[in-house]
Amino acid sequence: MRAIRRAAGLTRGRPPALPPRPLLVTLICLPGLAALALVLCADSGERAATARPLHSAGPRRTVAHLAPRPPVVPRSAWLADLAGRTQPPPRLDDEVVAVFVHHTDSPNAYDCADAPRVVRHLYAGQTGARGWDDIGYNFLVDRCGTIYEGRAGGIDRAVTGAHTQGFNHRTAGVAALGTFTAGTRVPQPMLDAIAALAAWKLGPAGIDPRTTVRLTSSSSHSRYAAGVTVSLPALAGHDDGFETTCPGAALTARLPEIRRTAARLQGRGPATSVPAFTGTP
Numbered sequence: 067m068r069a070i071r072r073a074a075g076l077t078r079g080r081p082p083a084l085p086p087r088p089l090l091v092t093l094i095c096l097p098g099l100a101a102l103a104l105v106l107c108a109d110s111g112e113r114a115a116t117a118r119p120l121h122s123a124g125p126r127r128t129v130a131h132l133a134p135r136p137p138v139v140p141r142s143a144w145l146a147d148l149a150g151r152t153q154p155p156p157r158l159d160d161e162v163v164a165v166f167v168h169h170t171d172s173p174n175a176y177d178c179a180d181a182p183r184v185v186r187h188l189y190a191g192q193t194g195a196r197g198w199d200d201i202g203y204n205f206l207v208d209r210c211g212t213i214y215e216g217r218a219g220g221i222d223r224a225v226t227g228a229h230t231q232g233f234n235h236r237t238a239g240v241a242a243l244g245t246f247t248a249g250t251r252v253p254q255p256m257l258d259a260i261a262a263l264a265a266w267k268l269g270p271a272g273i274d275p276r277t278t279v280r281l282t283s284s285s286s287h288s289r290y291a292a293g294v295t296v297s298l299p300a301l302a303g304h305d306d307g308f309e310t311t312c313p314g315a316a317l318t319a320r321l322p323e324i325r326r327t328a329a330r331l332q333g334r335g336p337a338t339s340v341p342a343f344t345g346t347p
Contacts, residue, residue: 129271131334132269132270133266134331135221135266136266138221139212141214145186156218159236160236161271163237163268163279163300164298167313168312168313169242169244169312170184176208178209182214185201185216188206206241207242207259208256209253209255209256216239230308231307232284233281233288233308238263240263242313247315258327261324265328274334275300276300277299278298279299280342289306299325
């Protein structure tokens with residue numbers, strides 16, 4: 067808990083300050099931009115859509131592979147004085163059947179105690195320059211492995227985010243703070259935290275993180291035309307659903323490891339062949 071308080075940056079009662087110059091925002095993750103620019107790797111494209119009705123839950127399934135909930139720093143730790151901003155009700159789905167991994171394409175040389183300030187800047191960019199009603203990611207993870215609550219609505223609920231255009235429904239978006247292009251070292255605590263988060267969020271739906279799931283695209287601006295149902299990894303990279311370089315080649319290369327760790331945290335044994343999840347998309 068001491069590490070979480072330190073990572074939350076709530077020292078000496080001083081909330082983190084916003085940067086003095088406007089944020090640079092782009093719709094696609096491109097490396098090599100100025101170090102002071104926070105380039106946001108998230109896609110909404112569905113802001114004008116009305117909330118999709120919840121699916122009928124039907125009979126409750128017995129779930130054998132539940133993972134414990136990892137520690138999550140609440141929004142209040144980074145939102146600070148922006149907490150008074152009017153927040154519309156969240157959009158909800160019935161469950162989470164896939165997790166999309168992103169990187170924020172922002173500088174890597176931050177102290178973990180400053181991570182709440184970085185998250186705050188991302189929020190300011192997405193709700194300011196982009197005009198979104200909230201930050202797009204459901205969760206964010208810093209290089210020390212601290213997990214931050216992102217989009218409002220409740221970390222235990224299936225909150226519809228704005229992170230992977232076409233595939234925001236029934237998924238959760240987790241963003242790694244930093245830029246993880248080819249040759250960049252991805253900190254092990256960050257990998258472990260993403261795995262723990264994925265194991266926990268996918269467990270209630272009975273999803274093995276190593277499997278594939280059937281998802282239906284809601285936007286033709288994604289890799290797939292609206293209405294097309296495709297098989298995607300249950301723990302996917304942003305680029306699996308959208309034309310982008312996110313989450314970066316280095317982080318993409320570690321996704322198989324994250325999937326294996328998440329499966330182990332769910333109590334699943336090694337498997338030479340993992341069947342695809344065939345539930346209703």
